[in-house]
Amino acid sequence: MESEPLLLAELKPGRPHQFDWKSSCETWSVAFSPDGSWFAWSQGHCIVKLIPWPLEEQFIPKGFEAKSRSSKNETKGRGSPKEKTLDCGQIVWGLAFSPWPSPPSRKLWARHHPQVPDVSCLVLATGLNDGQIKIWEVQTGLLLLNLSGHQDVVRDLSFTPSGSLILVSASRDKTLRIWDLNKHGKQIQVLSGHLQWVYCCSISPDCSMLCSAAGEKSVFLWSMRSYTLIRKLEGHQSSVVSCDFSPDSALLVTASYDTNVIMWDPYTGERLRSLHHTQVDPAMDDSDVHISSLRSVCFSPEGLYLATVADDRLLRIWALELKTPIAFAPMTNGLCCTFFPHGGVIATGTRDGHVQFWTAPRVLSSLKHLCRKALRSFLTTYQVLALPIPKKMKEFLTYRTF
Amino acid sequence: MDGEKKTYGGCEGPDAVYVKLILSDGHEFIVKKERALTSGTIKAMLSGPGQFAEKEADEVHFREIPSHVLSKVYALCMYFMYKVCYTNSSTEIPEFPVAPEIALELLMAANFLDC
Numbered sequence: 001m002e003s004e005p006l007l008l009a010e011l012k013p014g015r016p017h018q019f020d021w022k023s024s025c026e027t028w029s030v031a032f033s034p035d036g037s038w039f040a041w042s043q044g045h046c047i048v049k050l051i052p053w054p055l056e057e058q059f060i061p062k063g064f065e066a067k068s069r070s071s072k073n074e075t076k077g078r079g080s081p082k083e084k085t086l087d088c089g090q091i092v093w094g095l096a097f098s099p100w101p102s103p104p105s106r107k108l109w110a111r112h113h114p115q116v117p118d119v120s121c122l123v124l125a126t127g128l129n130d131g132q133i134k135i136w137e138v139q140t141g142l143l144l145l146n147l148s149g150h151q152d153v154v155r156d157l158s159f160t161p162s163g164s165l166i167l168v169s170a171s172r173d174k175t176l177r178i179w180d181l182n183k184h185g186k187q188i189q190v191l192s193g194h195l196q197w198v199y200c201c202s203i204s205p206d207c208s209m210l211c212s213a214a215g216e217k218s219v220f221l222w223s224m225r226s227y228t229l230i231r232k233l234e235g236h237q238s239s240v241v242s243c244d245f246s247p248d249s250a251l252l253v254t255a256s257y258d259t260n261v262i263m264w265d266p267y268t269g270e271r272l273r274s275l276h277h278t279q280v281d282p283a284m285d286d287s288d289v290h291i292s293s294l295r296s297v298c299f300s301p302e303g304l305y306l307a308t309v310a311d312d313r314l315l316r317i318w319a320l321e322l323k324t325p326i327a328f329a330p331m332t333n334g335l336c337c338t339f340f341p342h343g344g345v346i347a348t349g350t351r352d353g354h355v356q357f358w359t360a361p362r363v364l365s366s367l368k369h370l371c372r373k374a375l376r377s378f379l380t381t382y383q384v385l386a387l388p389i390p391k392k393m394k395e396f397l398t399y400r401t402f
Numbered sequence: 403m404d405g406e407k408k409t410y411g412g413c414e415g416p417d418a419v420y421v422k423l424i425l426s427d428g429h430e431f432i433v434k435k436e437r438a439l440t441s442g443t444i445k446a447m448l449s450g451p452g453q454f455a456e457k458e459a460d461e462v463h464f465r466e467i468p469s470h471v472l473s474k475v476y477a478l479c480m481y482f483m484y485k486v487c488y489t490n491s492s493t494e495i496p497e498f499p500v501a502p503e504i505a506l507e508l509l510m511a512a513n514f515l516d517c
């Protein structure tokens with residue numbers, strides 16, 4: 001790995017016009033739209049900022065020669081006219097963009113159903129403190145729908161990648177809910193089973209599986225076809241707070257307050273590896289080991305790297321096949337991270353409402369990995385094991401070897 | 403197949419040297435040598451000590467690759483171009499698409515060629 005992640009830019013929220021003691025300033029979520037044209041960030045004080053991507057030139061020095069946090073690289077809330085500010089009225093915990101551009105079948109559908117609010121545009125779902133979910137049109141900043149049902153904080157949201165406008169929400173009320181935005185946001189299913197707060201949800205890119213993780217240390221895998229529980233993944237020793245599928249749906253990673261990220265085969269439930277987040281410089285006593293609690297984990301777009309944010313003030317980059325991180329960057333109070341969909345940049349959000357953009361490893365995938373990704377996008381682990389190919393090739397295809 | 407319908411950002415040099423890849427049924431592919439060297443196997447075949455007859459001519463015979471892998475060899479050559487083009491540049495690397503119907507056999511070839 002050539003170098004540590006460099007800080008490209010940092011955005012800070014503008015001074016809120018009315019400081020409300022009940023609202024908080026954390027950036028609980030950051031997100032890029034799937035086509036990479038927008039970035040959203042819940043900057044605290046009930047505000048979500050939508051900014052077009054790439055960022056305006058003035059915020060990123062040429063040739064990525066960014067030094068850390070010089071005043072040239074900050075913006076204080078003013079910016080391009082296309083920026084949108086969404087006032088959600090209460091703390092925003094979860095964010096998700098719908099897939100865009102929508103497939104042609106979707107546009108045809110929208111034309112034949114003019115009475116339904118036009119959600120065949122890029123929308124952003126926001127998960128709020130009292131359980132409501134607000135759906136906003138990105139281009140205009142207009143509120144389209146209000147979804148009610150959850151009884152407590154909506155902590156995470158996920159749209160089906162297929163563009164079918166089915167939305168999944170995860171809540172502290174211990175349920176997940178399925179909403180159909182084609183039907184005025186009708187709630188079509190409640191998924192019960194978790195015993196504590198549900199922290200996160202993620203839908204596999206092939207739309208077949210839903211992963212949810214909760215405070216009781218378990219990770220659940222649900223079928224997105226029947227909305228029933230497929231299996232429970234046990235292994236974490238504390239609350240599981242973040243989960244992500246690989247781009248080919250073949251791997252699932254989960255992150256926990258127990259300082260570990262576990263990589264699973266979602267088809268068989270097997271644990272493939274654990275990534276331990278230990279301190280870079282060990283403390284004099286053992287008392288600080290617990291502060292490596294994980295906050296967020298995400299896959300890079302080509303599926304070969306992971307980024308993690310932990311309470312020990314580090315952003316770590318991991319290569320899948322290695323047991324230790326390949327790079328670190330210091331960041332205080334990190335809460336969330338996500339990769340830019342075309343690679344090259346990682347966005348992180350912090351407790352004080354800031355977001356940072358970091359350089360991500362520049363990856364030229366081997367042809368072997370490109371073929372594996374293409375195959376695993378439609379083959380389950382069991383289908384791979386049934387192929388008439390050598391054992392070593394099966395091990396490679398199922399990510400047992402790299 | 404005429405080889406290079408699609409190019410990656412104008413990275414061909416003016417004095418290119420070519421090698422010929424000959425498949426088991428006699429089909430031939432002519433590829434720029436620089437790109438063929440992406441494959442560790444081809445590189446070894448072209449420069450290794452005496453075991454492979456190809457050392458003198460710029461020809462590589464693939465006795466193991468049967469003719470139905472033809473279309474995959476084309477994909478291989480495209481990958482060689484992609485890799486050489488983006489390895490030494492600093493531009494954003496686009497995705498290299500692999501059609502699902504050839505992915506399995508292309509994987510076998512990629513495994514054999516170590517690329």
